[in-house]
Amino acid sequence: TQLLEQSPQFLSIQEGENLTVYCNSSSVFSSLQWYRQEPGEGPVLLVTVVTGGEVKKLKRLTFQFGDARKDSSLHITAAQPGDTGLYLCAGLDNYGQNFVFGPGTRLSVLP
Amino acid sequence: ETGVTQSPTHLIKTRGQQVTLRCSSQSGHNTVSWYQQALGQGPQFIFQYYREEENGRGNFPPRFSGLQFPNYSSELNVNALELDDSALYLCASRFQGYDIQYFGAGTRLSVL
Numbered sequence: 001t002q003l004l005e006q007s008p009q010f011l012s013i014q015e016g017e018n019l020t021v022y023c024n025s026s027s028v029f030s031s032l033q034w035y036r037q038e039p040g041e042g043p044v045l046l047v048t049v050v051t052g053g054e055v056k057k058l059k060r061l062t063f064q065f066g067d068a069r070k071d072s073s074l075h076i077t078a079a080q081p082g083d084t085g086l087y088l089c090a091g092l093d094n095y096g097q098n099f100v101f102g103p104g105t106r107l108s109v110l111p
Numbered sequence: 112e113t114g115v116t117q118s119p120t121h122l123i124k125t126r127g128q129q130v131t132l133r134c135s136s137q138s139g140h141n142t143v144s145w146y147q148q149a150l151g152q153g154p155q156f157i158f159q160y161y162r163e164e165e166n167g168r169g170n171f172p173p174r175f176s177g178l179q180f181p182n183y184s185s186e187l188n189v190n191a192l193e194l195d196d197s198a199l200y201l202c203a204s205r206f207q208g209y210d211i212q213y214f215g216a217g218t219r220l221s222v223l
Contacts, residue, residue, distance in 0.1 A: 031210055042115075042201050042214030042216050044214070048210060095167075098167045099156060100156065102153050103152055
């Protein structure tokens with residue numbers, strides 16, 4: 001069974017600070033995705049990383065896929081209250097059929 | 112707006128009852144997945160349907176069942192509800208072979 005772990009579980013920071021959250025597995029994934037979920041809503045896809053070592057940027061968010069395709073990180077620069085939410089990583093299983101989700105990092109950015 | 116709609120948004124049931132949740136996929140998407148998300152947790156995969164047949168299942172008992180219709184809308188049925196079934200149920204649709212899936216806002220089920 002492929003599992004994804006995320007750290008930290010909770011993170012509370014002040015507006016303007018930088019942060020990094022992590023997604024780790026002992027298994028290789030063909031791709032990893034990052035989602036943000038706000039209360040009362042479903043997860044919304046932020047990015048998909050496919051190639052080992054890949055770095056993608058989305059405004060103030062930087063996503064990196066590990067060289068071995070077993071881990072990924074999300075770095076947010078100058079966090080804003082609008083970044084508050086549950087950040088989830090997910091990977092497509094070895095059969096390319098089903099998505100495995102991590103437990104998420106709950107981020108709170110205080111004004 | 113993802114184009115995926117779920118109904119109802121909230122539901123309260125008692126232990127032992129049965130429930131049906133519904134999902135309307137984004138237009139043209141032929142694959143739908145259902146997830147259970149307990150409070151404070153990530154989504155757990157229940158099952159997936161492609162062209163009206165189940166083609167993947169997570170670690171959920173048989174009392175969780177589903178249907179996908181020719182128009183690609185789908186249902187999740189849960190029999191003999193237990194207290195631990197209280198959760199947010201999410202559906203997500205995509206094209207088979209593509210890894211971008213779109214989620215609905217979910218149905219919040221409370222079992223008393």
